[in-house]
Amino acid sequence: MAENDKIIDEVVGNDYKYGFTTNIEQEFAAVGLSEDTVRFISAKKNEPEWMLEWRLKAYKAWLKMEQPKWQNVHFPNIDFQSIIYYAAQKKKKVINSLDDVDPEIRSTYDKLGIPIQEQKLLAGVAVDYVMDSESVITTFRESLKEKGIIFCSISEAIREHPELVKQYLGSVVPQRDNYYAALNSAVFSDGSFVFIPKGVRCPMELSTYFRINAENTGQFERTLIIAEEGSYVSYLEGCTAPMRDENQLHAAVVELITMDNAEIKYSTVQNWYPGDKEGKGGIYNFVTKRGMCKGKNSKISWTQVETGSAITWKYPSCILKGDNSIGEFYSVAVTNNYQQADTGTKMIHIGKNTRSRIVSKGISAGKSQNSYRGQVQVHKTADNAYNFSQCDSLLIGDKCGAHTFPYLEIKNMTGKVEHEATTSKIGEDLLFYCNQRGLTNEEAVSMIINGYCKEVFKQLPMEFMVEAQKLLSISLEGSVG
Amino acid sequence: MLSIKNLTVAIGEKKILSDFNLEIKDGEIHAIMGPNGTGKSTLASTLAGKEEYEVLSGEVIFNGKNLLEMGADERAREGVFLAFQYPVEIPGVSTTNFMKAAVNAKRKHHGLDPMDAKDFLKLMKEKLALVEMNKEFTSRSINEGFSGGEKKRNEIFQMAMLEPALCLLDETDSGLDIDALRIVANGVNQLKSKNRSFLIITHYQRLLNYIVPDFVHVMYGGRIVKSGGKELALKLEEQGYDWIKEEVGELI
Numbered sequence: 054m055a056e057n058d059k060i061i062d063e064v065v066g067n068d069y070k071y072g073f074t075t076n077i078e079q080e081f082a083a084v085g086l087s088e089d090t091v092r093f094i095s096a097k098k099n100e101p102e103w104m105l106e107w108r109l110k111a112y113k114a115w116l117k118m119e120q121p122k123w124q125n126v127h128f129p130n131i132d133f134q135s136i137i138y139y140a141a142q143k144k145k146k147v148i149n150s151l152d153d154v155d156p157e158i159r160s161t162y163d164k165l166g167i168p169i170q171e172q173k174l175l176a177g178v179a180v181d182y183v184m185d186s187e188s189v190i191t192t193f194r195e196s197l198k199e200k201g202i203i204f205c206s207i208s209e210a211i212r213e214h215p216e217l218v219k220q221y222l223g224s225v226v227p228q229r230d231n232y233y234a235a236l237n238s239a240v241f242s243d244g245s246f247v248f249i250p251k252g253v254r255c256p257m258e259l260s261t262y263f264r265i266n267a268e269n270t271g272q273f274e275r276t277l278i279i280a281e282e283g284s285y286v287s288y289l290e291g292c293t294a295p296m297r298d299e300n301q302l303h304a305a306v307v308e309l310i311t312m313d314n315a316e317i318k319y320s321t322v323q324n325w326y327p328g329d330k331e332g333k334g335g336i337y338n339f340v341t342k343r344g345m346c347k348g349k350n351s352k353i354s355w356t357q358v359e360t361g362s363a364i365t366w367k368y369p370s371c372i373l374k375g376d377n378s379i380g381e382f383y384s385v386a387v388t389n390n391y392q393q394a395d396t397g398t399k400m401i402h403i404g405k406n407t408r409s410r411i412v413s414k415g416i417s418a419g420k421s422q423n424s425y426r427g428q429v430q431v432h433k434t435a436d437n438a439y440n441f442s443q444c445d446s447l448l449i450g451d452k453c454g455a456h457t458f459p460y461l462e463i464k465n466m467t468g469k470v471e472h473e474a475t476t477s478k479i480g481e482d483l484l485f486y487c488n489q490r491g492l493t494n495e496e497a498v499s500m501i502i503n504g505y506c507k508e509v510f511k512q513l514p515m516e517f518m519v520e521a522q523k524l525l526s527i528s529l530e531g532s533v534g
Numbered sequence: 535m536l537s538i539k540n541l542t543v544a545i546g547e548k549k550i551l552s553d554f555n556l557e558i559k560d561g562e563i564h565a566i567m568g569p570n571g572t573g574k575s576t577l578a579s580t581l582a583g584k585e586e587y588e589v590l591s592g593e594v595i596f597n598g599k600n601l602l603e604m605g606a607d608e609r610a611r612e613g614v615f616l617a618f619q620y621p622v623e624i625p626g627v628s629t630t631n632f633m634k635a636a637v638n639a640k641r642k643h644h645g646l647d648p649m650d651a652k653d654f655l656k657l658m659k660e661k662l663a664l665v666e667m668n669k670e671f672t673s674r675s676i677n678e679g680f681s682g683g684e685k686k687r688n689e690i691f692q693m694a695m696l697e698p699a700l701c702l703l704d705e706t707d708s709g710l711d712i713d714a715l716r717i718v719a720n721g722v723n724q725l726k727s728k729n730r731s732f733l734i735i736t737h738y739q740r741l742l743n744y745i746v747p748d749f750v751h752v753m754y755g756g757r758i759v760k761s762g763g764k765e766l767a768l769k770l771e772e773q774g775y776d777w778i779k780e781e782v783g784e785l786i
Binding site for chain 2: 483496501504
């Protein structure tokens with residue numbers, strides 16, 4: 054057993070590579086949360102009155118709500134009065150081209166391996182860069198505009214496209230949906246807005262890169278994606294943060310809406326700082342992500358690769374309202390050291406012949422806890438609904454835990470729900486077998502993990518797939534020797 | 535090829551091999567037989583480098599190098615291959631990908647570039663034929679849902695792919711029906727060469743009808759107590775192990 058411990062320590066013991074900070078002059082909101090904070094943020098963003106009202110309504114609802122306790126994660130009470138709710142670059146200037154971006158910020162993204170540079174643009178990915186509370190720059194917007202696609206920061210959308218924002222913001226995740234969604238609705242600072250008009254297939258991947266930089270600051274971004282009839286978009290989200298001893302809160306809300314025959318593919322590679330090997334510091338990632346298949350034959354597909362965060366707590370979900378609509382959820386969640394994850398999905402079948410597919414791959418190493426929580430609801434109206442769920446757990450070593458909490462609510466007897474689950478372990482016998490064929494422990498683990506996650510990885514756009522594979526081997530490096 | 539001198543091995547408190555000696559020259563085939571619990575599989579696992587077996591004393595020299603100083607992976611890259619008695623399943627990893635990783639790990643160790651895809655596929659095709667396996671085998675996850683016979687054939691296939699110098703076969707014949715036994719034995723026979731040696735651990739003489747050994751050793755109480763030619767195996771088959779126990783009774 055002692056050998057096994059050594060092995061685990063070695064593979065799991067790799068350092069976080071994105072833990073630096075950027076020195077830019079920033080301005081902050083006063084510490085803590087009050088009605089004034091909400092007004093301050095709204096004023097900073099030059100928001101119209103209706104938006105401020107919307108925020109205040111959320112704030113008032115939040116005051117009456119309580120932090121949920123049902124999730125299988127443990128953390129000390131969060132003091133919401135010790136968090137800074139707004140941090141932005143001080144030197145404000147209008148950014149018209151990449152050359153106008155602060156060199157410090159540019160070098161931050163360079164260090165992250167995602168240069169805001171021409172060659173990246175030529176690779177055909179349009180990116181919105183968000184640091185702390187504001188969007189830094191959105192690339193490629195002109196060529197997208199020609200097709201009628203709107204891709205900008207949510208702050209800008211509030212000012213430039215109020216009719217769309219008014220109509221859809223909060224339509225999938227209402228202000229009082231849950232504690233953290235209410236908080237986000239009150240204080241959200243930036244995020245991305247995407248609108249794909251009728252019949253348009255977005256010609257490139259759209260991507261947002263979120264970076265927490267400032268200390269003691271929460272990040273509350275808001276993303277809203279609308280796909281009109283017969284349109285298609287693939288959207289990617291990536292995240293990192295500096296290493297800090299204290300925990301930082303990230304409470305985002307993402308809303309997706311698809312009309313008839315539209316499709317949104319939403320991929321996340323989440324790599325927030327997970328805390329150190331003793332479990333100190335790290336991001337609390339409490340996120341509400343939900344998509345509404347509003348139109349018939351529409352489709353929403355979530356793919357997530359979760360490697361970071363001290364605590365991950367999120368359930369990207371699909372409301373399958375349109376007849377024949379399809380919801381998909383593909384997830385790889387890795388926990389190591391003292392990380393905790395309680396993640397999964399909700400598939401809510403309302404329309405006829407709606408179908409959903411859940412593929413969840415949990416990997417636990419070190420002393421971490423990894424839970425899958427999934428809910429499948431088949432409502433009375435959902436004739437011939439079909440769900441397939443596959444929930445697999447992989448354990449590395451014997452100090453970690455994997456848990457599965459499936460919930461099924463079936464109110465229509467024509468529905469069909471299938472659930473499969475497996476648990477496997479990378480133990481000494483498996484490693485010895487691989488060693489005996491000439492592979493080191495790290496080569497063996499990386500090969501096994503990639504095989505195990507294949508079904509999820511192949512859902513990712515090529516560029517992200519490679520990144521995800523690398524990320525996984527990095528986060529598990531040292532978990533076997 | 536292999537020289538084992540005074541090897542004493544324990545698991546926890548329990549001594550399994552004691553003062554074990556064996557010399558294997560290039561191209562030789564040695565068979566080790568013996569009753570259950572005499573340390574045959576321990577010998578194979580120790581040579582392959584399984585960590586839980588603790589070497590208390592003795593030395594093992596493999597092609598001039600001290601085998602006991604190497605980790606299991608390095609021993610494999612140096613040319614030691616163990617065909618497992620109970621091969622493990624690796625979900626999600628196809629035999630093709632596994633072999634590609636293994637073959638290239640070995641090539642890298644010997645300063646060679648990774649094999650290109652075309653050559654690799656050609657090599658696979660050639661080696662699959664040795665064990666009468668079809669291509670579809672190699673796209674399945676390793677050993678997942680394989681029958682006992684398929685798992686053992688896959689072991690011999692991997693052995694053929696990696697072209698080791700020293701092949702350790704740990705009860706490869708156990709659980710095989712007569713057809714599978716013939717296929718496995720044929721595979722092994724085709725791999726015989728003057729630069730490759732075999733150590734075959736078996737309970738039964740029947741495997742040795744197909745793979746003819748140069749030497750047969752009987753293990754008892756953690757060491758070799760009797761050695762002979764292939765006729766020794768026949769005698770054991772006829773008379774069992776009791777006469778050996780009697781003969782060596784005083785020694786132990």
